Amino acid sequence: MPSTTDPRTKDDLSQAGESASSADTAHGGARDHVPAGWVQRDTENGARHLDATPDDGGVDHTPVRLIDPDGTRHEVPELDRWLDDVDDAAMLGLYTDMVAARRIDTEATALQRQGQLGLWPPMLGQEAAQIGSSRALREDDFVFSSYREQGVAYVRGIAPTDLLRVWRGAAPSGWDPYEYRMAPMQVIIGAQTLHAVGYAVGLLLETATAGSGAHGGIGVSRPDSDGPDAPERTSATISYFGDGATSQGDVHEAMTFASTWSAPTVFFCQNNQWAISEPVDLQSKVPLVERARGYGMPGVRVDGNDVLAVLAVTREALHRARAGLGPTFIEAVTYRMGPHTTADDPTRYRDRSDLEEWSGRDPIARLAAHLRDRGVLDDDAEAAAQQTADEVAATMRAGVYAVADPDWSTVFDHVYAEPHAVLDAERDAYGRYLAGFADNDTQEAAR
Amino acid sequence: MSDMTLGQGLNTGLRQSLADDDKVVLLGEDIGSLGGVFRVTDKLQSEFGPHRVIDTPLAESGILGTAIGMAWRGFRPVVEIQFDGFVQPAWDQIVNQVAKMHARTVGRVTMPITVRIPVAGGIGAAEHHSESPEAYFVHTAGLRVVSVSNPQDACTVLRQSIASDDPVIFFEPKRLYHVKGPVEVEPLESALPMSRARVVRPGHDVTVVTWGSHVAGALDAAEAMKDDGVSVEVVDLRSLSPWDSETVVESVRRTGRVVVVHEGPRQGGVGADICSVVTERCFADLAMPPVRVTGHDVPYPPAKVEGHYVPDMDRVCYGIDQALGRVPFETFTPATSTEVAA
Ligand SMILES: Cc1ncc(C[n+]2csc(CCOP(=O)(O)OP(=O)(O)O)c2C)c(N)n1
Ligand SMILES: [Mg+2]
Numbered sequence: 187m188p189s190t191t192d193p194r195t196k197d198d199l200s201q202a203g204e205s206a207s208s209a210d211t212a213h214g215g216a217r218d219h220v221p222a223g224w225v226q227r228d229t230e231n232g233a234r235h236l237d238a239t240p241d242d243g244g245v246d247h248t249p250v251r252l253i254d255p256d257g258t259r260h261e262v263p264e265l266d267r268w269l270d271d272v273d274d275a276a277m278l279g280l281y282t283d284m285v286a287a288r289r290i291d292t293e294a295t296a297l298q299r300q301g302q303l304g305l306w307p308p309m310l311g312q313e314a315a316q317i318g319s320s321r322a323l324r325e326d327d328f329v330f331s332s333y334r335e336q337g338v339a340y341v342r343g344i345a346p347t348d349l350l351r352v353w354r355g356a357a358p359s360g361w362d363p364y365e366y367r368m369a370p371m372q373v374i375i376g377a378q379t380l381h382a383v384g385y386a387v388g389l390l391l392e393t394a395t396a397g398s399g400a401h402g403g404i405g406v407s408r409p410d411s412d413g414p415d416a417p418e419r420t421s422a423t424i425s426y427f428g429d430g431a432t433s434q435g436d437v438h439e440a441m442t443f444a445s446t447w448s449a450p451t452v453f454f455c456q457n458n459q460w461a462i463s464e465p466v467d468l469q470s471k472v473p474l475v476e477r478a479r480g481y482g483m484p485g486v487r488v489d490g491n492d493v494l495a496v497l498a499v500t501r502e503a504l505h506r507a508r509a510g511l512g513p514t515f516i517e518a519v520t521y522r523m524g525p526h527t528t529a530d531d532p533t534r535y536r537d538r539s540d541l542e543e544w545s546g547r548d549p550i551a552r553l554a555a556h557l558r559d560r561g562v563l564d565d566d567a568e569a570a571a572q573q574t575a576d577e578v579a580a581t582m583r584a585g586v587y588a589v590a591d592p593d594w595s596t597v598f599d600h601v602y603a604e605p606h607a608v609l610d611a612e613r614d615a616y617g618r619y620l621a622g623f624a625d626n627d628t629q630e631a632a633r
Numbered sequence: 634m635s636d637m638t639l640g641q642g643l644n645t646g647l648r649q650s651l652a653d654d655d656k657v658v659l660l661g662e663d664i665g666s667l668g669g670v671f672r673v674t675d676k677l678q679s680e681f682g683p684h685r686v687i688d689t690p691l692a693e694s695g696i697l698g699t700a701i702g703m704a705w706r707g708f709r710p711v712v713e714i715q716f717d718g719f720v721q722p723a724w725d726q727i728v729n730q731v732a733k734m735h736a737r738t739v740g741r742v743t744m745p746i747t748v749r750i751p752v753a754g755g756i757g758a759a760e761h762h763s764e765s766p767e768a769y770f771v772h773t774a775g776l777r778v779v780s781v782s783n784p785q786d787a788c789t790v791l792r793q794s795i796a797s798d799d800p801v802i803f804f805e806p807k808r809l810y811h812v813k814g815p816v817e818v819e820p821l822e823s824a825l826p827m828s829r830a831r832v833v834r835p836g837h838d839v840t841v842v843t844w845g846s847h848v849a850g851a852l853d854a855a856e857a858m859k860d861d862g863v864s865v866e867v868v869d870l871r872s873l874s875p876w877d878s879e880t881v882v883e884s885v886r887r888t889g890r891v892v893v894v895h896e897g898p899r900q901g902g903v904g905a906d907i908c909s910v911v912t913e914r915c916f917a918d919l920a921m922p923p924v925r926v927t928g929h930d931v932p933y934p935p936a937k938v939e940g941h942y943v944p945d946m947d948r949v950c951y952g953i954d955q956a957l958g959r960v961p962f963e964t965f966t967p968a969t970s971t972e973v974a975a
Contacts, residue, residue, distance in 0.1 A: 304757045304936050333759075355757060355936025373761050374718065375691060433690035434722065461691050463667035469690050535666040594941040597934045607967040608900065612929050615963045616941070619951060622960075 247473045249519045250499065251489035255547045257555025265498040267414060268505075272497070274562040280321060280493050281557060282571040284313040284550050287337035289575035290346050293582060294336070294353070298528045302586055303353045307334045311491075311523030314549030315456045316426075317341060318496025319518070322504055324421060328385050329368040330378035331426040334456075338426060342366045346578060347585025356589050375427070376434030379453065382425035383444045386451035386507070389420040404447040406510035418508035424452040424500075430461020432477060433469045441481040441515065450507035452500065453478075453515040456490060458522035463535035478515035490518030491549040521547070594620060634817040640810040642784035643673045643749075646791035647711065649818050651681050654709060657795060659686045660696050661713030661749075670715055671751060671810050693719055697726035697748070701734065704744050711747045711795055718761025720750055731800045732775030743798045747791070752780065752804040753846055753896045755943045757936040763807075764933055765897035770802045771874045771906070778874040779827055780804035782848035784814040786871065793827040806846035830877035832884065836866035839956050840884040842907060843894040844870040847944065851894055854949035865953060873903055881907065882914045889920040890956040894949055896942075899927040899965060922962065926952035 252266075253259055291309050298306040309316060316337030323329065323341075331338055339349050348360035352371070359370035372378035390406055399405015409416040431437055432455060444451050457474055459466050466474070478485025484506075488499045496518055503514035521544040525532050557563035598613040637645065650657045659674060665688040668675035678686035689696050693714060700710035714720045720727070727748065734744045754763025770778045777799050781787045787805070794801035825831065833848060834855050841851045848869045855865035866884050870876055885891045891911050893904035908923035926944045934942050954960045 305759050352935070353759070355759075355939075358760070358932070358935055373759060374722070430691040433692040433695065435692060435694050436722070461662075462670070463663045463665070464688055464691065468688060529670075534668070591937045592935065594938060597929060597931055597938050597941050601931050608965070609930055611967045612899070612965050615965050616929065619948075619963075622951075623947075 245476075247475065247487055249487045249489040249517075250495055251492045252494040252498070253492045253552055253556050255491075255552050257552060257557075257559050259556055259559075265495060268498040268501040269494065272494070274557075274560065277494070277553070277557060278562060278567065278571075280317055280497070281550070281553050281563065282574055283317045283321065283337070283341060284493065284553065285571045286575040286578050287313050287317060287340050288550060289572075289579045290336055290340060290349075290582060293579040294346075294350060295524070295528060297350070297583065297586060298353070303350060303528075304355045305527050305529060306353055307527045308522075308524030309334050309336055311521045311544065311549070312456055312458055313337055314493035314553070315454075315490035315496055315518040315520045318493040319424070319426075319454050319500040319516075322497050322500035323424065324504075325367065326421040327367065327504065328382070328421070328423045329426070330382040330385070330423060331368065331371055332375070332378065332428060332431070333371045333373055334428070335371065335426045339366075339368060339371075340578075342368045344368065345585065346582035347589070350582065350586050351589060354586060354589055356592060376431040376436040376440075379425040379427055379431075379437045379440035380443070382423040382451050382453075383440045383447075383449050383513075386420075386423040386444070386449035386513075387447055389423070389450055390447070393419055399448060406448055406450075408511065409509050412506065412509070412511055414505060416505070416509035416511070418505065419510055420450050420508055422450040422452060422504045422507035424454055424504070426454050426456065428461060429455065429457040429459065429466040429469055429474060430464060431455070432474055438481075441477070441483070441513070444513040445482045448510065448512035450510070451513045452503040452507055453513060454500065455515065455517050456520055457517050458490075458520050459540075460522050460526070460532075460536070462526045462530065463532075465536075473517065475515065475517040481515070483513045483515055485515040485517065487517045487519060490520030491547050491552060493549060493553055520549075634815050636813055637784055637816050638811050638813050639781070639784045639787045639805070640671055640673050642787035642814075642816045643791055643805060644675055644677070645816060645818065646788040646795075647674060647677060648680070649788075650709075650711070650792050650795040651677065651685060653792075654795075655685075656707060657685070657709045657711060658703065659711045659713065660689050660700055661687075662689060662691055662696075662715050664688060664713050669713055671805075671807070673749070673805070673810075674713065693721075693723035694726050697723040697731065697746075700746050701726060701730055701744065704734075704746050705742060709745045709747075709795055711749065714748060714750045716758075716762045717750055717752045717764035717766055720748070720766065727770075727776070727800075727802075728773050732773045734775075735799070736775060744800045745795070745798050746800045747794045747797075747803050748801070749791075749803045749805060751807045751810075753806050753808065753943075754933055754939050755808045755846065757939070758807075759936075760933075763939065765895070765928060767802075767804060767873055767895075768897055768902050771903055772901075775800065776874065777801045777828075777872070778804070779872045780806065780845040781871070782806070782809065782845055782869050784812070784816045788816050789819055789821070789824050790827045790871065793821060793824065796821060797827070804845060808846040809849075812849075828872045828875050828877060830868050830870045830872070830880040832866060832880065833869045834865065834867040836864040836888070838864045838888055839890040839892060839953050840866045840868060840881070840888045841892045841894060841949065841953065842868045842870055842881055844873065845896075847894045847896060847949075850944065850946050850949055853946045854953060857946065857950055858953055863953065863957065870907075876903075876907065878910055878914065881911065885911050885915045886918045889915075889918050890924075891915075891919075892924040892926060892949070892952040892956050894926045894944055894952065896928045896944060898930045899925060900930045902927055921956050921958055924952045924956045924962075 294306045297303050320338040320341035344361050351357040351360040363369050398407045475485040475487040486499045488495050664674040665678040703710045731744050753765050794803050843851045851867045858865050893907050904925040
């Protein structure tokens with residue numbers, strides 16, 4: 187199977203000829219004065235780093251993949267068995283979702299540049315990871331995401347305008363989490379992974395076998411089969427987080443708790459190679475997927491720019507969770523094509539060549555090539571997808587213009603679930619203070 | 634002496650400290666090639682090397698915890714926390730570990746760690762990017778806490794913090810990063826000690842005590858009140874732990890009226906402590922109860938309404954009017970809010 191490797195894996199360095207695609211080898215090339223076992227990174231601003239290469243420990247870390255960057259489709263039985271129902275129409279649906287997600291993203295970036303939003307974290311390049319994984323979810327599964335999962339929110343049915351309320355600075359959160367089964371996006375890196383585990387444990391506690399874990403604690407009796415036919419007993423949760431987040435203690439604790447309690451949860455790590463300016467090898471000397479083993483859960487490294495492969499591995503992981511087989515860690519290998527946020531300047535820390543290399547692996551172009559080969563996607567279908575996306579973007583833009591600034595009194599709302607005398611007094615006092623200005627204005631006007 | 638922004642003042646202070654003492658190391662997220670999200674560490678990694686200016690993995694508890702180990706080994710770590718809201722994951726390491734180490738080792742181990750934290754709001758930022766957490770740290774014995782209001786203090790007080798054998802929480806008001814002023818790399822021996830407040834505008838009717846980004850607002854208010862015939866003295870507290878009660882008490886004894894302005898929430902805020910001490914020490918001199926102008930007891934609100942949270946010049950003027958008895962005195966407590974009438 188051809189490989190799409192993390193640009194900093196050993197594979198890539200040794201330019202393993204027969205297995206590397208042209209896009210992969212583009213990153214290799216002569217590296218002077220770099221001792222074996224080390225990799226040099228030069229950045230345009232002159233910084234030079236020398237890092238140990240990730241040690242693969244003899245394990246093949248080639249991400250699993252179904253569609254090559256040029257659109258070639260491979261049969262991989264272990265993955266394909268999760269895609270029986272994914273026909274041409276469904277693939278066209280995935281394609282349209284990705285086009286729409288990208289359109290939301292570029293429109294939001296434009297809205298930020300025009301001053302309509304305070305900030306925006308682009309997901310450009312991560313469409314397949316987000317659409318593939320969120321299309322694997324059932325309606326009753328619950329999502330705990332970071333701030334960049336706009337594609338996931340879109341698939342959950344959240345109106346893009348509601349998505350933007352927070353980034354406009356007009357609301358603390360944009361939607362009812364119970365209605366869409368998606369928590370407000372988390373800014374504190376990694377915190378949401380624990381929430382996903384706790385929610386999943388809640389699901390377990392509601393089942394009849396709640397006390398069948400180790401020492402009679404939280405757990406669930408294991409099913410006989412671990413294949414698609416194993417009966418599902420609960421819904422599941424999924425947490426989304428980045429490569430950088432894997433360094434946070436919260437994420438490690440979440441994996442420990444999930445594993446020890448066999449929580450029906452999926453850890454979906456989008457390794458987009460960067461945590462702001464820090465490359466992934468600053469967070470880990472081994473591929474992130476290796477973390478899973480230490481916590482006692484399966485780990486899957488998937489080509490995050492291949493929507494079908496992502497769909498398949500996430501379906502399997504969610505199925506395992508719902509069937510009582512415990513958590514799974516998924517590392518979706520992808521790339522953050524844009525800046526960290528609209529406030530970031532990536533030219534300070536990364537090379538343009540990286541971008542060029544990864545644009546050759548574009549998730550949308552890849553599925554499009556495959557669908558064209560199959561005769562499913564023609565110019566009309568492409569235009570139709572684009573039109574859907576344009577409409578979503580137009581509705582979103584109009585919606586954002588219509589978002590009113592909140593009233594002053596909202597500052598005091600919902601701080602507590604029950605009345606709080608001090609806060610009520612503060613609200614009253616501030617109201618009197620503001621009313622004083624109104625009185626002054628009336629007096630001025632009367633003069 | 635040259636004109637520079639507060640951010641550049643900090644950069645200058647860091648550069649000088651790195652040059653003065655090879656035990657000084659900088660730790661943080663994105664502080665290397667990026668130079669930090671506010672560019673405070675701009676070019677320092679290329680000047681001093683990746684072993685002095687260290688990009689860490691993304692984990693605040695890890696950063697503080699390893700800084701503690703380095704301090705054990707005789708280093709002077711200067712930690713950058715990217716935004717105020719991100720210091721909380723390091724809570725245990727700061728409050729249980731850094732703060733107590735000197736006491737629990739009976740003075741044998743010092744923790745000369747400086748924790749730089751961009752602080753406060755008013756910049757239209759996202760959630761967790763506009764917090765004023767100073768009271769938590771002031772409440773923690775063993776930590777010194779400072780906040781700077783101008784480029785010169787940014788440079789000097791940062792150098793003093795790094796040179797201090799105690800851990801220092803160093804607040805950098807984000808709103809001021811681009812404010813310009815003269816900066817000189819002054820000899821630390823003759824500089825104003827970092828624990829001392831500074832009277833930045835003399836006056837005789839009311840004392841306004843504040844720090845950080847609110848010094849400018851207080852000065853604006855003082856100017857506005859001047860047109861009203863009121864002479865306002867403004868004290869830039871600079872250090873919140875210890876805080877310079879001598880300078881404040883001396884001022885309030887003269888003016889008989891005090892207004893404390895801070896952005897952090899009111900309940901249990903630093904202003905409460907200052908007002909309490911002023912009441913104890915200046916009871917007979919006070920013409921009115923001390924006034925607090927603060928953020929509300931709410932989570933920092935979304936950007937579009939942050940103007941209703943962050944005390945602005947009008948609210949400071951209103952506080953001064955309360956201290957002068959020109960408007961009803963608000964206690965912000967239930968039922969009694971209008972009991973103290975002018
Ligand atoms: C606790 C905490 N520390 C620091 C930050 C600042 N910060 C925001 S995003 C980010 C990088 C995150 O990288 P990664 O986890 O890879 O996610 P990505 O942004 O690439 O999606 C950092 C350091 C934060 N939001 N929360
Ligand atoms: Mg990342």
